[in-house]
Amino acid sequence: MNFVAVGEISDPTRRTVRTTGSLQTAFSFLAASFLTADRRNMLEIHALTKRFVAENEVVCAVNGLSFEVGPGEVFGLLGPNGAGKTTTLRMVLGLVVPDEGYTEVAGIRTSEDPFAAKAKLGFVSASDGVYPWLSVREMLLYFADLYGVGPDEAIERLGMLAEVMDIQGLLDRRAGTLSTGQRQRVTLVRGLIHDPPVMLLDEPTRGLDVVGVQTIFRYIAHLRQVGKAVVVCTHRLDEAERLCDRFGLLHRGNLKYHGTLQTLRDESGRQHLVEMFDDLMNPSSTLSETAT
Numbered sequence: 001m002n003f004v005a006v007g008e009i010s011d012p013t014r015r016t017v018r019t020t021g022s023l024q025t026a027f028s029f030l031a032a033s034f035l036t037a038d039r040r041n042m043l044e045i046h047a048l049t050k051r052f053v054a055e056n057e058v059v060c061a062v063n064g065l066s067f068e069v070g071p072g073e074v075f076g077l078l079g080p081n082g083a084g085k086t087t088t089l090r091m092v093l094g095l096v097v098p099d100e101g102y103t104e105v106a107g108i109r110t111s112e113d114p115f116a117a118k119a120k121l122g123f124v125s126a127s128d129g130v131y132p133w134l135s136v137r138e139m140l141l142y143f144a145d146l147y148g149v150g151p152d153e154a155i156e157r158l159g160m161l162a163e164v165m166d167i168q169g170l171l172d173r174r175a176g177t178l179s180t181g182q183r184q185r186v187t188l189v190r191g192l193i194h195d196p197p198v199m200l201l202d203e204p205t206r207g208l209d210v211v212g213v214q215t216i217f218r219y220i221a222h223l224r225q226v227g228k229a230v231v232v233c234t235h236r237l238d239e240a241e242r243l244c245d246r247f248g249l250l251h252r253g254n255l256k257y258h259g260t261l262q263t264l265r266d267e268s269g270r271q272h273l274v275e276m277f278d279d280l281m282n283p284s285s286t287l288s289e290t291a292t
């Protein structure tokens, strides 16, 4: 992947920057305008709560969760199985209605205008599929159209992103014939085709080989540099430590730790996320350790 851009890139304030040099030059320009741009949080989660009733039992999947993500920031929403990560993402996407609290995407409250909020979100998941009978180009332009991107802008954005993600050679292939890694790069482009200010990545490295994982790392670096607000859910804690600027550690719907890795270390007395997780899941082992 070369990550060299020629074309147009939109910065977080939606101004358009024409670039002809390396992506680094584009990034420098964007970083400069991004630093002077409005630094409001792009994603705000306020006291979000969701309960489910399953077999006559109430499960509080998410309990009073609050956090925010600013432009150019990568937030790791982490937690063991059943912690409430997917339910949180589904509430942000407007697919699940919260019992209490609300989410705001680029200043738009999801409950008040779900379509406008969704237009500001990009979503990439490990289980993303492709339309096998469409060519990659047809599928990406179809998604641009679904998001209301005009045809000229869509073609221009497709050209730029195809270069950034190195999929130019795949555009006229039928999507069903792509390898897992090729399909991954196409779905990464699809998540950005409408230039959303907020990106949600759900287990983006699941099932990928080392090259695929590196692609995700570069993609997230790209998102950070062009000022997207990014939420990453992953079980790969070593990767999260390297990728994320701040973290929220969920356990049974509750936010146990919230902040930078250093904040988490100070609060938990542990060096690594994996140890913090272990303490959350096996509190008795912590107690016995403390007692000795």
Ligand SMILES: Nc1ncnc2c1ncn2[C@@H]1O[C@H](COP(=O)(O)OP(=O)(O)OP(=O)(O)O)[C@@H](O)[C@H]1O
Pocket (backbone or CB within 6 Å): 052, 053, 054, 059, 060, 061, 079, 080, 081, 082, 083, 084, 085, 086, 087, 088
């Ligand atoms: N539709 C539903 N009906 C009943 N319970 C649900 C529903 N969706 C989620 N839950 C429950 O809510 C809790 C949180 O689930 P969620 O899928 O958000 O966790 P997660 O952190 O994404 O887990 P994983 O890492 O395993 O994907 C779990 O106890 C789950 O069983």
